[in-house]
Amino acid sequence: MTNKNEGTASRIYLVVNFVILILITILFSWHATRYYSDWNNGLESFMKNMAVSLSYPAWTYDKRVIEQITAVMIEKDEIISVVVYDDKNNKLVVKEKKLNLTTTDLLFGTKRLDRTYNLIYADTYVGKVIFTYIDRSTRTFLVVSGTGAALLYIVSALLILNIKKSKKLAAMVNELNELNAELEMAFNELEETQNKIINAEKMAALGKLMVNIAHDINTPAGIIYSSLTEQQNRIDNVVKKFQSDQLTEEDFKDCLDTISELNQIMLRNAKRIIELVQSLKRTAMNEMTQTWSEVNVKSLVNDVLNAMHPRLRKTKIEVVTEVDDNLVAYTVPGAIAQILMNLIDNAIVHAFEYDNPGKIVIKFEKVMSRNKEEYLQLTFSDNGKGMDEETKKRAFEPFYTTDKENGTGLGLSIVYNLVVDMLGGDIELESEIGKGTTLRIKIPLTKKNA
Missing domain, CATH: 1.10.287 (Helix Hairpins)
Incomplete structure (x- = not known):
C-alpha cells in the first residue's frame, strides 16, 4: 500500500513538475520576446530622434553642433560608433569608442550590428548617419532571465518536495534585488542622457538666436x-x-x-x-548662469522679445504683453527667459504653422494662494489652431512632436522640467481645436534672504 501511494505521489509530482516547466517556459518566452522588442524599439526610437536632430546641422554643415549631438549619442552603452555623412557621402563627424569583447560576450554570442538613417531636412536629402551598436544588454538579459527561469523551476520543484524551501526563496529574493538595482542604474543613465540631449538642444537654440x-x-x-x-x-x-x-x-x-x-x-x-x-547679452548670460537673483519681470520680457524679434518679424504674429512696470521677483531669470523663448518658438511652429496670422498674449502677475503663499503666475495664450486630446496628454513628453520634419519634441518638455524641477512650480495646459492654447505657470516666490 505504501509503495502504491509513493508511486501515485511520484506520478503527481512528475505531472506537477511538467506543468510548472511548461508554464515557466511560456512565461520566459513571452517576457524575453517583449523585452527584446521594447529594447529594439527604444534603441530605434533613440536613433531616429538623433537622426532628426542631426538633419538641420547636416544641412548647414555645422560640425560643432554635430560634434555635440554625436557626443551625446556615443555615451549610450549599446552604441559604439556614430558616423555622419553629408549629401555627397563625405564624412562629417566620426565618433567611436573602444570595444572589448569579453569571454562572456563570446559565450553569449554578442553581435555587432549597424543601422543607417537618412538625414532629411525640408524634404531634402542632406546626408546620412550610420550607428554601430551591440546587443550585449539583450544577450545578458536573456541569459540572466533564462537562469532566473531555471532557478524558478528548481525552487518550485524543491517547494513541492519541501526541501530547503526557505534557503531557495531567500536566494531568489536576493537575485531579484540585484536585477532591480541594475534596472535602477539603467534608468538613471537614461535620465542623464536625456538631460544632455536637452542641454544640447538649448545650446543649439541659443546659437540660432545669435x-x-x-x-x-x-x-x-x-x-x-x-x-x-x-x-x-x-x-x-x-x-x-x-x-x-x-x-x-x-x-x-x-x-x-x-x-x-x-x-x-x-x-x-x-x-x-x-x-x-544688450538684450542678447542679458538673455545669453541668464541662459548660461541659471542663478537666483532679483529681476524686473517687464525688462526680462522685453529682452526676450528683442532677442526673438528677428524670428517674430518673419511671421504675421502680434505679441501683446501685460506686465506691470514695477513687478520684481526673486527667481532664476535664465529659466524664465528660456521658458518664454520655448513657448514663443513652440507657438510659431505649431500654433500658427509659420505663416498664419495670429496673436500671442504674455501676462505676468503676482497671485496669492489659499494658504497665503505668493506666486509669480505666467499666462501664455495664443489664438492658434489648438490641440486635440491626444496631443494635450503627451504635450510634455520628451521627443513627442506633431511636426516630424521640423520639431524635436523637446520645447514643452524643457519648459516642464524648468518649471517643475528647477523652479518648484506647476503648469496647466488648456487647449481646444480651433480655439487656441493657454498655459498657466505658477512659480513660488522665494524671499531673497531665504
Whole structure:
C-alpha cells in the first residue's frame, strides 16, 4: 500500500513538475520576446530622434553642433560608433569608442550590428548617419532571465518536495534585488542622457538666436555706414568750395543742417544696435548662469522679445504683453527667459504653422494662494489652431512632436522640467481645436534672504 501511494505521489509530482516547466517556459518566452522588442524599439526610437536632430546641422554643415549631438549619442552603452555623412557621402563627424569583447560576450554570442538613417531636412536629402551598436544588454538579459527561469523551476520543484524551501526563496529574493538595482542604474543613465540631449538642444537654440540678432544688426549698421559716407561727401564738398573761395553762407548752413540730420539718424541706429546687443547679452548670460537673483519681470520680457524679434518679424504674429512696470521677483531669470523663448518658438511652429496670422498674449502677475503663499503666475495664450486630446496628454513628453520634419519634441518638455524641477512650480495646459492654447505657470516666490 505504501509503495502504491509513493508511486501515485511520484506520478503527481512528475505531472506537477511538467506543468510548472511548461508554464515557466511560456512565461520566459513571452517576457524575453517583449523585452527584446521594447529594447529594439527604444534603441530605434533613440536613433531616429538623433537622426532628426542631426538633419538641420547636416544641412548647414555645422560640425560643432554635430560634434555635440554625436557626443551625446556615443555615451549610450549599446552604441559604439556614430558616423555622419553629408549629401555627397563625405564624412562629417566620426565618433567611436573602444570595444572589448569579453569571454562572456563570446559565450553569449554578442553581435555587432549597424543601422543607417537618412538625414532629411525640408524634404531634402542632406546626408546620412550610420550607428554601430551591440546587443550585449539583450544577450545578458536573456541569459540572466533564462537562469532566473531555471532557478524558478528548481525552487518550485524543491517547494513541492519541501526541501530547503526557505534557503531557495531567500536566494531568489536576493537575485531579484540585484536585477532591480541594475534596472535602477539603467534608468538613471537614461535620465542623464536625456538631460544632455536637452542641454544640447538649448545650446543649439541659443546659437540660432545669435545668428538672427546678427542679421537684425545689419540694417542699422548699414544705415550708419551710408550716413557717414554722405556726411563725408558733404564735408569734402564744403572744404573744396572753401579752398576755392566759392563757399557761401547758404552752402555752409545747408551742410551743417544735413550733418545734423545725419547725426540724428546715426544716433538712433547706434542706440538700436546697443539695445539689441544688450538684450542678447542679458538673455545669453541668464541662459548660461541659471542663478537666483532679483529681476524686473517687464525688462526680462522685453529682452526676450528683442532677442526673438528677428524670428517674430518673419511671421504675421502680434505679441501683446501685460506686465506691470514695477513687478520684481526673486527667481532664476535664465529659466524664465528660456521658458518664454520655448513657448514663443513652440507657438510659431505649431500654433500658427509659420505663416498664419495670429496673436500671442504674455501676462505676468503676482497671485496669492489659499494658504497665503505668493506666486509669480505666467499666462501664455495664443489664438492658434489648438490641440486635440491626444496631443494635450503627451504635450510634455520628451521627443513627442506633431511636426516630424521640423520639431524635436523637446520645447514643452524643457519648459516642464524648468518649471517643475528647477523652479518648484506647476503648469496647466488648456487647449481646444480651433480655439487656441493657454498655459498657466505658477512659480513660488522665494524671499531673497531665504
